[in-house]
Amino acid sequence: MKKIKKWQVIVAVLLLLLMFAFWYLFMGSKISDVSSEVISGENGTRSLVVYFSRAGELSDTADATASATPNSNQTMDGSDTEAAAKMIQQLTGADLYQIRTERSYRNAFWGTVATAWIEEKLDMRPDLAAQPENLDNYDVIYVGYPIWWFNAPMAIGSFLESYDLTGKTVVPFCTSTDNGIDVSMDYIRDVSGNAEVLEGYRVHNSSLEDVSAWLERIGMLEETESSYDTEEYEPEITDISPKESSFGYVTEGTEEYRGFVIDNVFHSANEGDIHYNVYIPESYNGSEPYALYFTLPGYEGLYFQGVASNLKSEEFGFEAQKYNSKMIIVAPQLSDWGETSANQTIALVEYFLEAYNIDRSKVYANGFSGGGETMSQVVGKRPDLFTAYLQVSSQWDGEYETVAEQRLPIYFAIGRNDEYYGCEPSQKAYDTLYSLYKNQGLSDAEINELLVLDIKEHDYFTERGMSNEHGGGDLFAYDEEIMGWLFSH
Ligand SMILES: Cc1cc2nc3c(=O)[nH]c(=O)nc-3n(C[C@H](O)[C@H](O)[C@H](O)COP(=O)(O)O)c2cc1C
Known part of the structure; x- marks a missing residue:
């Protein structure tokens, strides 16, 4: 019988380790119960709020909630980004949709972090579990996400790049521990095709008034009594x-x-x-x-x-x-x-x-x-x-x-x-x-x-x-x- 050489054993172990790492990082359980239907906002709205949040990406186990990031935007329930999305939805009356990937990320924080790092470095586009067939009914798409590795999660690219956004307006918003939304803006502009991309906003420790002031400033909301004169703060040359x-x-x-x-x-x-x-x-x-x-x-x-x-x-x-x-x-x-x-x-x-x-x-x-x-x-x-x-x-x-x-x-x-x-x-x-x-x-x-x-x-x-x-x-x-x-x- 032929003797197995030492290097062959090492290669076999390395291959096994690689296969295990691939399985761990990219083969999380399939996310089920995902609809392609949006949650309806006000009648006749031409705006849609889409968002991605790690809370929706964890497998359905008892510790999924405990693994999610605490919500800094206490005005609303839900994960940090979900709360931010709901604030915008409430203020604008837009429809609402949560982007979910086909496979869950690992519940262990460092598991998600490792997968997200590889996805970002390789500019990957993870498959999505479902998504609206088209965005024909909308002129304005608010796009929300947590900052992952100084960027938006790659699933945002998977979503936006799958539509023709010509003539539409993309309004980015993010949540994060430290970084401002500016770290993700180049990427968002890249994946938004021909859409006009407006100034983004980091919704962090924010009240409805803060979010409303930003929406007014970028011209997405009518001026309210309590806030500043929109004319004064409209970005202009x-x-x-x-x-x-x-x-x-x-x-x-x-x-x-x-x-x-x-x-x-x-x-x-x-x-x-x-x-x-x-x-x-x-x-x-x-x-x-x-x-x-x-x-x-x-x-x-x-x-x-x-x-x-x-x-x-x-x-x-x-x-x-x-x-x-x-x-x-x-x-x-x-x-x-x-x-x-x-x-x-x-x-x-x-x-x-x-x-x-x-x-x-x-x-x-x-x-x-x-x-x-x-x-x-x-x-x-x-x-x-x-x-x-x-x-x-x-x-x-x-x-x-x-x-x-x-x-x-x-x-x-x-x-x-x-x-x-x-x-x-x-x-x-x-x-x-x-x-x-x-x-x-x-x-x-x-x-x-x-x-x-x-x-x-x-x-x-x-x-x-x-x-x-x-x-x-x-x-x-x-x-x-x-x-x-x-x-x-
Ligand atoms: C994989 C991963 C990477 C992250 N990278 C950053 C980062 O680069 N900068 C930052 O400020 N926060 C970073 N965070 C923190 C999240 O942006 C922050 O906790 C966010 O509020 C989470 O929102 P969510 O609970 O809706 O997913 C990261 C979190 C995760 C899970």
Whole structure:
């Protein structure tokens, strides 16, 4: 009898392993009970909401529900993406359809992750269990999905590419842990054929009002009483130079400092003259919505201390550019640390939202030291204007209830022995917001998504060459964990 060689055994074992891996990753159980019929919305609607969610992709076992991602959009039941889809369906009266693949993904999170990774890398198109025969009855297709591997799941391509979308409008929306929808937009445009693809939206910790504001902004919903004037926020090709607006007009600065045009003055109709420095990326031409970041100065940043003194003493406005190249950055120089400056900041934010093409889902703020006192008042008065707020080496002077109602994500960073404030006021603000969220019935995990208290020990500062913890607050501008948190929202 012929002797089996060692290498033959190795090859046989490898083949068996490969077959097992293929079976595990791509041969999940068949998904049954899938209909090609849509769930009907309002009579005569010409819109359809389609969505894909991991919750619909798990095999029908007891732990399928436990394996699904918690829903951040508490307004509706269902998985994260399902809840987002239902919010849009409720607001627009559209028909609804869930995209399901022919085979389930594995219930084990890492099983799904591995399959999704291979599918994304190989640009695969998984077979679908069913789908509507055609989309002839629709002009607008809202397409919802969780971000998978910095992209939309490949099943979205399977669905969209199977139709001729000429003349239709595709409106993408996503859910995710960290990433914005921008990571998936190239792919969505690719698989949408001849359709017009509108600005997408990440539905995360969102209320119906948030979603409705986005739909109004992109012209998909009639204006409602409670929200902004759609005219004001309709994306349009804007001139990049400052404009006169209903809120006032601007006298532009003539000098630059490290890419910022300095000493601009906004003559606010209600708040008087407001001085600010602004960085507008060269790529901005108004055709595409850009993020907006307001950074309020620390102890050397008021206007009387000298033009651009805030930019010369802090790095927040410069470091921020590394996180989003499509972001307008405003560094105001105000009059005090109190309410006057808070109202001026609000007026200036409103002006920018009106005069520039801004992605309303990416409006960020930070305040350092006295600027944090001011900015806490700003976000307390108008939490609806912002996506996330970073408070650095400061104390909270603003309202709490409004912020908790809006569920504005907030990060408090401070040294344990901050010479000016101590860390206690930050602890108190954090605790107060925490208990308000507890009263709302949020779980600890959900609250931790919204609130971070980051108290740094003295070593943090000395290791980076600073002995003073308060002045060392500027070091947070370089801290990728802190700045990354802000700009990942
Ligand atoms: C396979 C897989 C890959 C993921 N990749 C990302 C990612 O790249 N970025 C991100 O922010 N979230 C990622 N997530 C998190 C999901 O986008 C997030 O949990 C989403 O809310 C899930 O919605 P669903 O429960 O409706 O499926 C991933 C989740 C899974 C299962």
